[in-house]
Amino acid sequence: MTDDIKGGLSSLTNYEELDEDVDDLHLSNTDHIHVDEHSHVPTNLHHASFNSLSLKPELIRAIDDNGFEQPSEVQLQTIPAALLGCDIICQAKSGMGKTAVFVLSVLHLLEIEETPKIRCLVLCHTRELAYQIQQEFNRFKKHFVNKSTGESLIKTKVVLGGTSITKDKKALQSDVPHIVIGTPGRTLDLIRSQSLNLDHIKYFIIDECDKVLGPHSSDMRNDIQTIFYKLPRNKQVMMFSATLDDEVRNICKYFMHNPREIIIDEGKKLRLDGLQQYCVKLPENKKNEKLINILDMVDFNQVFIFVSSVTRANTLNGILNDEGFPTIVTHSGLSTEERIERFKKFKHGSEARIMVSTDLFQRGMDFKSVNVVINYDMAKDEDTYLHRVGRAGRFGTKGLAISFITTAEDEKNLQLVRSKFVVPVDEMPESIDKTTYR
Ligand code: ADP
Numbered sequence: 522m523t524d525d526i527k528g529g530l531s532s533l534t535n536y537e538e539l540d541e542d543v544d545d546l547h548l549s550n551t552d553h554i555h556v557d558e559h560s561h562v563p564t565n566l567h568h569a570s571f572n573s574l575s576l577k578p579e580l581i582r583a584i585d586d587n588g589f590e591q592p593s594e595v596q597l598q599t600i601p602a603a604l605l606g607c608d609i610i611c612q613a614k615s616g617m618g619k620t621a622v623f624v625l626s627v628l629h630l631l632e633i634e635e636t637p638k639i640r641c642l643v644l645c646h647t648r649e650l651a652y653q654i655q656q657e658f659n660r661f662k663k664h665f666v667n668k669s670t671g672e673s674l675i676k677t678k679v680v681l682g683g684t685s686i687t688k689d690k691k692a693l694q695s696d697v698p699h700i701v702i703g704t705p706g707r708t709l710d711l712i713r714s715q716s717l718n719l720d721h722i723k724y725f726i727i728d729e730c731d732k733v734l735g736p737h738s739s740d741m742r743n744d745i746q747t748i749f750y751k752l753p754r755n756k757q758v759m760m761f762s763a764t765l766d767d768e769v770r771n772i773c774k775y776f777m778h779n780p781r782e783i784i785i786d787e788g789k790k791l792r793l794d795g796l797q798q799y800c801v802k803l804p805e806n807k808k809n810e811k812l813i814n815i816l817d818m819v820d821f822n823q824v825f826i827f828v829s830s831v832t833r834a835n836t837l838n839g840i841l842n843d844e845g846f847p848t849i850v851t852h853s854g855l856s857t858e859e860r861i862e863r864f865k866k867f868k869h870g871s872e873a874r875i876m877v878s879t880d881l882f883q884r885g886m887d888f889k890s891v892n893v894v895i896n897y898d899m900a901k902d903e904d905t906y907l908h909r910v911g912r913a914g915r916f917g918t919k920g921l922a923i924s925f926i927t928t929a930e931d932e933k934n935l936q937l938v939r940s941k942f943v944v945p946v947d948e949m950p951e952s953i954d955k956t957t958y959r
Pocket of ligand 1: 588589590591592593596613614615616617618619620621887889
């Protein structure tokens with residue numbers, strides 16, 4: 522860890538002084554759950570069910586409604602520790618169901634009070650992800666209702682930069698939520714203007730924590746640090762990510778007391794089961810033709826196309842539109858309302874089956890019907906690649922990822938990706954058997 526980060530964080534909290542209940546739990550601090558390379562299920566967990574997690578009946582009903590049959594490994598390993606009140610650092614690859622870990626745990630732990638207080642604060646790095654997390658809370662809380670009035674007993678509120686802060690202030694005053702999900706900047710603005718009261722927070726969660734606490738996110742990290750100072754001492758902190766290096770892991774620990782580290786890994790190399798990965802080596806001026814070719818050839822539900830800049834996203838979107846493809850484009854140059862609107866349209870599959878996007882959408886976003894990801898511009902490193910292609914083939918479904926390799930830099934990144942994945946990234950063949958990705 523760099524000294525400036527260390528210096529900034531070391532003064533956060535002196536946890537040695539804290540004597541919280543979790544010390545009495547006698548839990549070991551790090552669980553590296555190594556999954557058999559050929560199976561997704563650790564050998565001792567084959568027949569586990571959601572019932573074995575002893576969640577509230579309202580949650581079990583919602584889990585059933587959503588068609589979740591069995592908990593994933595990350596859910597099996599992490600929910601029990603969360604329910605015991607432990608601080609948690611959880612690392613598991615994208616699409617394994619980390620969101621449900623904290624959503625189910627918080628909804629289970631939350632006491633329903635007549636006068637709502639903000640009990641849970643969830644922070645993440647993009648507006649779309651915050652919105653998606655709110656949707657996840659909403660779908661699992663639906664059976665917590667007042668039987669006589671039918672009114673929901675648990676309220677959530679999402680606070681996002683780029684939207685009207687006055688509206689947020691009014692909403693937080695007139696209808697206090699139990700759970701707030703936000704991006705760091707807007708959350709801090711609302712705290713500073715005393716519209717968001719943190720005095721009663723019991724659960725503090727950071728999703729995609731490496732993205733907000735990592736060395737390239739100093740603004741967000743500073744905001745989070747300031748927010749953290751304002752939280753009550755007695756609270757449970759949980760952080761989640763698919764990728765966490767030692768430096769960020771250590772930063773995370775500054776926010777926690779004796780955390781349990783749960784790492785669901787699959788041996789040294791990452792596998793993306795069910796995902797076919799190919800590359801196409803070609804010059805820049807052949808990319809459009811090839812892309813159109815691929816879109817005509819592959820059998821897709823929905824496609825994500827990643828490009829390296831806002832301008833390229835707009836240009837490519839225009840080209841595909843002119844060719845008659847049902848596309849939608851999103852990037853950081855749009856207003857928050859517009860981004861959420863486009864996100865919803867794509868997620869519901871109502872208007873567009875192809876999304877052209879910058880890396881805005883690589884992380885944490887869950888689009889079940891995306892089965893094809895195309896790196897029109899190759900990812901700039903292997904982690905970005907992982908997060909991008911992880912949009913297809915989520916939760917054990919099938920998918921196809923195709924990367925265009927044009928520059929020496931792309932070639933270098935392709936080699937990095939190949940060394941990280943167990944599955945090969947071969948040159949794309951003339952035709953691809955559609956049963957391998959649909
Ligand atoms: P992560 O946060 O690890 O990237 P998500 O929480 O976004 O993964 O989950 C990926 C997808 O898997 C979501 O569509 C989610 O609804 C689904 N999912 C999560 N847990 C389960 C489960 N136990 N059974 C079936 N589907 C699940």
